[in-house]
Amino acid sequence: MSKRSEKTIVDIAEELNLSVSTVSRALNDHPNISVGTKEKVKKMARKLGYRPNALAAGLRNNKSKTIGLIIPRISMFFPAAISTIIQNKLQEYGYHLIICQSNDSYEQEVALVNTLYSARVDGLAVSTTLHTTDFSHFDIFKEQHIPLVFFDRVPLNRNVKVIKGDDYRGGFAAIEHLIQKGCKDIVHISGPLSCSLYVERVAGVKAAFQQYKLPFKKSRMFYQELTRENALKACAQIFAQQPYPDGIFAANDTSAIAILQYCRELNLRVPEDIKIIGYSNDPRSEIVTPAITSVDQYPEMMGERVVAALIELLTTPSSGTHRYSQEIIPIQVVERASTGGDTIVKPKAKAKKAKVEK
Known part of the structure; x- marks a missing residue:
């Protein structure tokens, strides 16, 4: 079976006898394009099966609107809960999330970091494997000033952005x-x-x-x-x-x-x-x-703070000096019958932030 050829905005322009620039503006709801033209262009795009090329658009503006996330295992409660929060919060800012799991394999983690870098993600959030002690594979993100946030399982004593539990x-x-x-x-x-x-x-x-x-x-x-x-x-x-x-x-x-x-x-x-x-x-x-x-461990709070850190890095101009901080999410013992008590209602917790800049 021959591969179906992808339709482009050039094909839409030829079908409607419009310029390529007019079609592009219509598809992106540019205010200078009339409502009628926008409707004609979008109707033809659907008829031809046109799909926007997000990768090409990302190459043009150097933004993919995509964040990479590496977690140990999606089957574990804590990283799964955080992944959901991160995805939902990033969508509010117009970002998509690529979720990858390392399966607690250092080799797989290294491969995923390289894959996400090649995919031109705008930022990366990582909870490392149990066995990661060499973090040099993340250096490419720091060197290229691509936002990088570690959470939960994090490097110790390194110049990185960290969101961790207490x-x-x-x-x-x-x-x-x-x-x-x-x-x-x-x-x-x-x-x-x-x-x-x-x-x-x-x-x-x-x-x-x-x-x-x-x-x-x-x-x-x-x-x-x-x-x-x-x-x-x-x-x-x-x-x-x-x-x-x-x-x-x-x-x-x-x-x-x-x-x-x-x-x-x-x-x-x-x-x-x-x-x-x-x-x-x-x-x-x-x-x-x-x-x-x-x-x-308050996974909701940790997930929200990871997104806040990423957005802060994405919207703050990078400089020759790398800013970093450590933010600590509180813990709370929830007493139940296995230690002889009834469930205690948890008080609302607040994160502790200790900022350091270098």
Whole structure:
């Protein structure tokens, strides 16, 4: 089957005996073109199956009106929630979004960065993989003054625009909550320390143990990708022998739900025998029985702030010096039955902004 030839504004102009410039202005609703001419041009465009060439238009004005987004996995609650917010907010500013997932593969992330650069996106927002420690593949965006915003999983100590959760406070607050509920032997299931999130959450965990004068036991720490399968493997070690812990802090709700199921199989009562707290406030944590206490990260706020940062960079003239800032989205422990409480109504939170310019 032969490939169908694309119709252009030249074809429309020939059919209507108009100039190419008149057709172009009519299709773009230029005020100097009469309503009648606009209607004739658009009717002929539909008849011929004309499609505007956004890429060609972008090459002419050096703007694609498209933003690239790279997230670890679209199946995870937190990045999925943020992606929806980012897309909806960008549409209000007239931008389209290309959503890519790295599947937590560094190699895939590098390839996606190059692909989106070649696609001439006007800006890029990124939540990095668990294993990204070399960020040099993003340098092309900085060098070309293309807006670049990192969120959630971010580089540490680099001259970039960052929107991140208060992960240190999140780790501290989760352990503090368990201690205040009477727990003295607490397990923490963390993600790998190659990722900024877990470096900071673990620092908060250690600080809480120190403040409340409880020993920090390396044997009660697990560092792993936070999947259901890995959570169950950790449980097999945790409950291989007694004494069992009286509290578990899992760094995501997928793990917390798997731990709850494992405890049920052992006939351990939650929260009477063991208390469980998760992270992210995934909607599933509220509908399991008992409902799981979790740390809310306010994905709506983070998504809105990512868009605000991109728009700020897009509308501010670039200069020889690269401006950057770090903005911290607050966290809130949402207490539910898994730690012995009813759901607490969350107070309205505000982001903290610490601007630095270089």
